[in-house]
Each structure stands twice: as structure tokens, then as C-alpha cells.
Amino acid sequence: MSILEVENLSVSFKQYTDGFKEINHKVISSLNVTLEAGKILAVVGASGSGKSLLAHAILGILPSNANVSGIIKYEGKELTPIRQTALRGKEIALVPQSVNFLDPLMRVGNQVRTSVKNGDAVSAQRKVFERYRLGKEVEDMYPFQLSGGMARRTLLSTAMVSDAKVIIADEPTPGLDPVVIKEALDNFREFADNGCAVMLITHDIESALQIADKIAVFYAGTTVEIAPVEDFVGNGEAIRHPYTKALWRALPQNEFRPIPGSQPHPSSLPPGCLFEPRCEMATAECRQAPPKMRELRDGMVRCIHAT
Amino acid sequence: MYKSKGRKLGLFILMKGVRMATLLVAICFISFLLVKNSPIDPIQAYIGADMLKVGPEQREKIAEYWGLDQPVMVQFLSWGSAVLKGDLGTSMIFRRPVSEIIGERFLNSLVLMIAAWLLSGVIGFIMGVVAAMKKGTWIDRMIKWYCFTLASTPTFWMGLLILIVFAVWLGWFPVGMGVPAGVLSENVTMVDRIQHLILPVLTISILGVANVALHTRQKLIDVLASDYVLFARARGEQGFVLFWRHGLRNVALPAITLQFAAFSELFGGAVLAEQVFSYPGLGQATVEAGLRGDVPLLLGLVIFSTIFVFVGNLLADLSYHLLDPRMREVRKL
Ligand SMILES: Nc1ncnc2c1ncn2[C@@H]1O[C@H](COP(=O)(O)OP(=O)(O)OP(=O)(O)O)[C@@H](O)[C@H]1O
Ligand code: SF4
Ligand SMILES: [Mg+2]
Numbered sequence: 001m002s003i004l005e006v007e008n009l010s011v012s013f014k015q016y017t018d019g020f021k022e023i024n025h026k027v028i029s030s031l032n033v034t035l036e037a038g039k040i041l042a043v044v045g046a047s048g049s050g051k052s053l054l055a056h057a058i059l060g061i062l063p064s065n066a067n068v069s070g071i072i073k074y075e076g077k078e079l080t081p082i083r084q085t086a087l088r089g090k091e092i093a094l095v096p097q098s099v100n101f102l103d104p105l106m107r108v109g110n111q112v113r114t115s116v117k118n119g120d121a122v123s124a125q126r127k128v129f130e131r132y133r134l135g136k137e138v139e140d141m142y143p144f145q146l147s148g149g150m151a152r153r154t155l156l157s158t159a160m161v162s163d164a165k166v167i168i169a170d171e172p173t174p175g176l177d178p179v180v181i182k183e184a185l186d187n188f189r190e191f192a193d194n195g196c197a198v199m200l201i202t203h204d205i206e207s208a209l210q211i212a213d214k215i216a217v218f219y220a221g222t223t224v225e226i227a228p229v230e231d232f233v234g235n236g237e238a239i240r241h242p243y244t245k246a247l248w249r250a251l252p253q254n255e256f257r258p259i260p261g262s263q264p265h266p267s268s269l270p271p272g273c274l275f276e277p278r279c280e281m282a283t284a285e286c287r288q289a290p291p292k293m294r295e296l297r298d299g300m301v302r303c304i305h306a307t
Numbered sequence: 308m309y310k311s312k313g314r315k316l317g318l319f320i321l322m323k324g325v326r327m328a329t330l331l332v333a334i335c336f337i338s339f340l341l342v343k344n345s346p347i348d349p350i351q352a353y354i355g356a357d358m359l360k361v362g363p364e365q366r367e368k369i370a371e372y373w374g375l376d377q378p379v380m381v382q383f384l385s386w387g388s389a390v391l392k393g394d395l396g397t398s399m400i401f402r403r404p405v406s407e408i409i410g411e412r413f414l415n416s417l418v419l420m421i422a423a424w425l426l427s428g429v430i431g432f433i434m435g436v437v438a439a440m441k442k443g444t445w446i447d448r449m450i451k452w453y454c455f456t457l458a459s460t461p462t463f464w465m466g467l468l469i470l471i472v473f474a475v476w477l478g479w480f481p482v483g484m485g486v487p488a489g490v491l492s493e494n495v496t497m498v499d500r501i502q503h504l505i506l507p508v509l510t511i512s513i514l515g516v517a518n519v520a521l522h523t524r525q526k527l528i529d530v531l532a533s534d535y536v537l538f539a540r541a542r543g544e545q546g547f548v549l550f551w552r553h554g555l556r557n558v559a560l561p562a563i564t565l566q567f568a569a570f571s572e573l574f575g576g577a578v579l580a581e582q583v584f585s586y587p588g589l590g591q592a593t594v595e596a597g598l599r600g601d602v603p604l605l606l607g608l609v610i611f612s613t614i615f616v617f618v619g620n621l622l623a624d625l626s627y628h629l630l631d632p633r634m635r636e637v638r639k640l
Contacts (some may be wrong), residue, residue: 061540063532089543101538105556105632114552115542142632158542 003197004035004058004079004092004166009070011053011062011221013266024067025266028053028221029274031070032293032300035166035197040188042208043201044247045218046263051201052097054218055168059094060084074166090117093164097171099151102143108154109139115158128157132187149180156187167191171202185211205247217244220263220274227299240301243275273303281305316628323624327617331610335390338609339383342602386606395610396603400595405607408592413611416581416588418500420573422508427515428566434516435523436558440550442528450520458517462576466510466583473506480506507584511576518569523562530557563626570619574612 011028028050035041043051056062058072060081072079074087088094093115102111112128113121129138132153138146146154159167169188181204189211192198202208208215209229217225224241231238236248246259261278270276272287279286283305291304370376374385389396395405438450474480481503530536531554539553578590585591589608596604628634 056537056541059541061537085543085545088541094538094541096534096538096541098534100534103535103539103553103557105560106553114539114544117543144633162542 001037002034003037003075005071005073006031006033006054006058007071007073008032009054009057009068009072011050011057012067013063014065014067023267026221026269027266028057029269030290030293031218031222033199033216033223033226035199036213037165037197038192038195039213040192040198040200040211041214041216042205042212043199043216043218044203044205044208047203048263049218050221051218052170053221055094055170055199055201058168059088059092061088089115089162089164091164092166092168093159093162095155095159095167095169095171099143099146099148099155101155102151104143106142107140108143108146112139112154112157112161116161117163121161124161125157128160131160132157149177149183152180152184156184159191164196166197166199168199169201171200171204181207206251217241217247219243220269221266222274222302223293223300224275224302225300231299238297240296240299240306241275241303242279242281242306275303319624319628320621323621327614330617331613334609334613335387335606336383338606339386339602340379342600342605343379343382345600386603390610395607398596398604398607399601400599400604401601405603408604409589409607409611412587412589412592415586416577416590419504419507419511419581419586419588420577422504423511423515423576424566424573426508427512428519428562430512431516431519432523432559432562434520435562436527436550436554438520438524439527439531442524447524450524454517454521458514460514462510462514462579463583465514466507466580469506469510469513470583473509503584503586507577507580507586510580510583511573515569515573515576518572519562519566522565523558526561527554527558530554560627560630563630564623567619567623567626571616573619574615 009028009031010026012024012026015023015025017023031050031054033041033043033054043054045051053062053066057066057068058079060079062068074083074092077083079087102108109125109129112125116124125139126136129136134150134153134157138150138154143151143154159169167188171184185207188198188200192213200208200212205215209232212229215225215227215229215232216223217227225239225244227239227244231240232248235254236245239245239248243259249255250258259278264270264274264277270287272289273279273282273291276282276286285304291302293300293302296306367376374382377385386396393406395409397403398405398408401408434450434454438447441447536549536553539549544552574590577588578593580586581588581590582594589611592604593608593612595601596608
């Protein structure tokens with residue numbers, strides 16, 4: 001059952017160039033994702049493809065100069081700013097990207113306690129720290145005293161104690177040591193197995209494939225494909241979108257062939273399909289208008305030629 | 308662990324002390340040379356308006372009495388060794404030991420400066436917080452306008468303005484001095500003293516808030532845009548609770564440091580305000596000593612104000628070491 005639906009979300013930023021000219025940076029365009037209870041949706045995409053902004057849009061914590069359109073529904077009802085304010089931290093929790101998201105001058109134990117919405121905050125915090133093997137002394141530490149792994153587990157603890165039904169994790173997997181990554185992934189699987197809906201934002205398609213149920217692939221601020229993990233096998237025949245196929249082939253254990261070119265900047269998006277400038281299958285038709293998201297073989301794809 | 312921490316702090320203070328000492332020697336020497344080479348004739352300054360009645364013989368006697376006939380280096384060394392023994396010499400205009408005058412004046416100034424320091428610190432901090440929380444609104448624009456324009460007004464001008472409005476026109480406060488004129492010192496009440504303090508304190512504070520206010524505003528704007536405030540909002544915190552938990556301590560720390568580091572401006576402000584209000588503090592004494600060529604007093608004041616400003620900077624550094632957990636606590640891993 002879907003618990004959170006994002007339909008046609010667009011986010012743009014008004015910016016002024018030197019000549020007082022106002023330009024609209026469209027950083028997310030017509031984006032769709034759905035989260036289901038008990039399932040992990042992995043969101044993969046290159047840096048700057050709008051993954052963090054999607055998370056912030058769901059929580060209603062975008063900066064004030066952001067323009068948002070589209071509909072976000074939570075438990076079937078529209079998620080208005082008022083509902084967002086009421087629900088964030090209680091029903092929808094964020095696991096942020098890095099230790100910078102902890103207040104540098106506040107002891108981490110206290111920071112976890114402020115996330116507890118029901119019951120005794122101190123005992124809830126101690127229990128979750130014990131569970132994540134954070135020693136008794138950690139609660140009195142400041143963020144700068146934590147190692148990378150301890151910081152991850154502290155950030156996870158804030159989501160854990162909140163009893164939220166939807167967990168949005170913005171994962172910084174590169175640079176973390178494999179043991180820590182494995183542990184974090186297991187923790188998310190556990191959240192899902194307890195009935196939470198998990199959105200796992202990551203660069204790392206390989207680790208996403210290990211634990212996710214579905215993969216949403218982002219490109220230049222939109223979803224190009226949503227596919228079950230089972231489709232990522234062999235030479236990627238089951239994969240729908242040319243970008244996803246290219247990502248799959250670029251993995252070391254496959255062809256290890258990088259995709260030429262780079263993601264377009266939000267200020268100069270192509271008029272038609274956003275992937276068109278780099279697509280091997282592109283035709284004149286692809287330049288006409290942005291393709292619509294459509295269903296295909298138990299998944300979704302934004303490509304007119306996909307089969 | 309704590310032992311090494313304590314040793315580190317001790318070393319820090321020791322290094323500061325050495326710097327202070329060398330700085331003082333240099334400043335003394337330079338000031339001494341400057342005063343000696345200035346057009347002020349100390350003998351004339353000593354005698355004042357009675358100059359005409361003094362013959363050259365008497366002049367020589369005076370010069371001999373004060374040691375003014377010796378070479379400059381000898382004068383400096385004899386003064387310097389006296390200073391090292393704790394004797395700052397005798398003021399020419401007050402005819403009393405310099406240390407006594409400074410001690411007495413310093414108490415008056417200290418009350419004035421502490422009051423102004425606290426008032427400008429607290430009000431400036433609140434102004435900065437309000438401006439940042441209401442960024443872009445008319446309140447913010449007013450506070451910014453105030454800080455940029457009014458606060459750059461010269462102190463003596465602001466002092467005169469306040470004097471004219473509150474003391475002359477409205478008559479709410481006495482016109483000047485530290486105590487009422489013509490009242491025996493044992494009859495001067497606390498209320499009298501406070502009444503005489505209010506206008507000079509107000510003058511220094513009105514101008515002193517700008518720095519703290521603008522700095523606090525910018526710092527809080529940065530903090531509110533930080534990742535940790537974003538995450539706090541994601542956890543459902545908002546409004547005053549958010550400011551109290553995450554804004555206040557992250558902003559107060561640099562504000563306190565800044566306020567300590569502003570001791571030199573405080574001293575400068577006090578000098579001018581005391582002059583305008585004829586308040587018998589260190590600042591007024593400095594102006595007198597300068598104008599009338601009272602070399603021992605002037606040099607004593609230079610030493611003292613240097614120490615004062617240095618202590619301010621030391622407190623600024625120490626406040627950072629003691630209050631910021633990133634400085635205070637050693638990494639435990
Ligand atoms: N406040 C803002 N104003 C203007 N543009 C912004 C703002 N915040 C983000 N962007 C732009 O939006 C785009 C998407 O940013 P986002 O942070 O969502 O990327 P991401 O996919 O999370 O990247 P990463 O993997 O590096 O975290 C980027 O091009 C970024 O420059
Ligand atoms: S729509 Fe055209 S350009 Fe875009 S991905 Fe499909 S084939 Fe490539
Ligand atoms: Mg991101």
C-alpha cells in the first residue's frame with residue numbers, strides 16, 4: 001500500500017543574474033515517486049540531480065526562494081504545508097547526509113532526545129544508543145568528537161526514536177568504510193521490515209541493489225525510470241531507460257564503460273528529453289517535447305522509445 | 308588528560324604574558340620619545356599662567372628638580388626603573404603620585420565602562436537577533452540603518468546632543484561631573500552617582516551597539532541557513548524553541564568574544580564621553596595630561612590603557628577556550 005506519493009513535482013529557484021535579469025532554475029521537473037510501507041525505494045542519481053531537494057520538498061523545508069508545484073500525498077491526503085509542519089519529525093523523519101547536520105555546540109545525547117515525541121526521552125535515547133552499540137559516554141560528546149561511523153549511528157538514532165512511519169535517508173556512502181556501509185544498509189532493511197516506508201537516497205547503485213525493493217533513477221531533476229531490483233541482471237536487457245542501462249553498464253563488474261558527456265545544468269535544460277544530448281537512441285522526435293512517464297512491464301519509464 | 312589540558316592553558320597565558328611585556332616596553336619607549344619631542348614645554352605646563360613671573364634661574368631649578376636637564380635616554384631609564392619598582396612617578400598637574408590618581412580615576416571609569424559594556428552588549432545582541440529573525444522586514448531595515456548611520460556619529464557630537472536634550476532642555480539629569488558640585492564627598496549618595504552616570508553610559512552605548520548588532524545579525528543569518536538548523540526543522544522544531552536550542556548558543560559565543568575584543572573602542576569612547584560630561588575618569592585625565600604636558604601621568608595612563616585593552620583581548624581568547632566545547636574538550640578517540 002502506498003503511503004507517500006509524489007506526483008508531478010517541480011521545484012525551481014528564482015535567481016538574479018548581474019544584469020537584474022530574473023532567471024528560473026528548474027532543478028526538479030515533473031518528478032514522480034511512490035513510497036510503500038515495508039518497502040525500500042532507492043533513489044539513485046548523479047550529484048546535483050535533485051535528490052536532496054526531493055527529500056526537503058517532502059518535509060517542507062526548502063529555502064524560501066524555492067517555487068514548488070505538483071502534489072505530495074501522505075496516507076492518501078494532500079500534504080499541505082500545515083500538515084508538513086505537524087508531521088515532520090513525528091511521522092516523517094529525515095536521516096541527513098552528514099555530521100554537519102548536528103548542532104556543533106550541543107551534546108549528541110540531547111540532540112537525540114529532542115527527537116523523542118512520546119514517552120521518556122532519556123531512556124529512549126539510552127536504549128537506542130545501546131542498540132546501535134554507542135557507549136554510555138557518547139551521549140555526552142559533541143559532534144566533533146564522533147567518528148564517521150558513530151556520527152552515522154547517531155543520525156540514525158534520531159530517526160529511530162521518533163517512531164516515524166516514513167524514513168527518508170540521504171546517504172553519503174562514498175568515503176565510508178565498507179563495514180559502516182553494510183551496517184547502515186542493514187539498519188534500513190530493519191526499518192522496512194518493521195513496517196516503515198524507507199526512501200534511501202544514494203550515489204551507490206550497487207549497495208542500493210543489495211537491499212532495495214525498487215530503484216528510482218534520477219537524471220537532471222526528474223525520474224527517468226522506476227524499476228524493481230530484479231531487473232538489474234545480466235547485460236541489463238530488462239532495464240527500460242537508456243540512461244539506466246548506461247549506468248548499469250558503467251559498473252566495474254559489467255562493462256566498466258563510462259557514459260560520455262555530463263548532466264545538463266538547471267539553467268540550460270534541453271527542450272525535449274533531458275537525456276537526449278547524451279542518448280545513443282535519440283531521434284528527432286525526442287527533441288520535440290519532454291517524454292511523459294509511462295508504465296512499462298511492471299515499472300515506469302520516461303522515454304518514448306523504451307520497450 | 309586534564310593535566311595536559313591545564314598545562315596547555317598555562318602555556319597559552321605565559322606566552323600572552325611575554326607578548327604583553329615586550330609590547331609594553333615598546334609602547335613606553337615610543338610614547339616617551341613622542342612626548343619628549345612634542346612642542347609641549349613641561350616647565351611651562353607645570354607653572355601654567357604664572358610663567359611670566361618665573362625667572363630663568365627658577366626655571367633651571369624646576370628642571371633640575373624634575374630631572375629635565377638630563378639627556379633623554381637617562382630620563383627614560385630613570386623613569387623606567389622607577390616604573391619597574393612600581394613607582395609611576397608624580398603627576399605634575401595634580402602633584403600626587405600617578406598610581407594614586409590612576410587608581411582613583413580608574414574606579415570611576417570602570418563603573419562607567421562596565422555599565423556601557425553590559426548595556427551595549429545586551430542591547431546590541433538583542434538587536435542583532437531581532438534583525439536576523441525578521442530579515443528583510445522593516446524592523447531589520449531600521450536596525451541596519453541605525454547601525455550604519457547613527458552609530459558612525461562621532462562620540463563627542465552624540466554626547467553633546469544627549470547633554471543638550473536630556474540635561475539642558477528636559478533637565479532630567481545633571482549637566483556633568485561625577486558627583487553634584489558643592490556637596491561634601493561623604494554626603495554624596497549612590498543615587499547621585501548613578502544619576503551622573505546615566506548620560507555618559509547612554510552616549511557610549513548608543514554608539515557601541517552597532518558592532519555587536521551587525522555581527523550577531525550576520526552570524527544568526529548564517530546559523531539559520533546552516534545544515535543543523537535545517538535538520539532541526541526537519542525534526543519538527545520551529546520558532547522560539549528552535550532559536551533557543553540551536554540559535555542562541557551558536558551566536559552568543561562569538562558575540563561575547565567580540566565584546567571583549569572591543570575593549571579598546573570602549574576605552575576610546577569613554578575618553579571622549581568623559582570629556583563631554585566632565586566626568587572625572589581616566590579618559591578625562593588622559594586629555595588633561597596630554598594638553599598640559601604632564602609626562603609622568605600621560606605615560607602612566609598609556610601603560611594602564613595598554614594593559615586594559617590587552618586584558619580585554621586575553622579575556623576574548625579565554626572565553627573562546629573556556630566556552631567552546633570544541634576548544635575545551637579534547638577529542639576522546
Ligand atoms: N538554494 C538553492 N538555490 C539554487 N539552486 C539550488 C539550491 N539548492 C540546490 N540547488 C541546485 O539544485 C540542484 C539539485 O541539488 P541537490 O542538492 O538536490 O542535489 P543532490 O542530488 O542531492 O546531489 P548530491 O548527490 O551531491 O547530494 C543542484 O544543481 C543545485 O545546484
Ligand atoms: S526519449 Fe529519446 S532521447 Fe530520451 S531517453 Fe528515450 S530515446 Fe533517449
Ligand atoms: Mg544531496
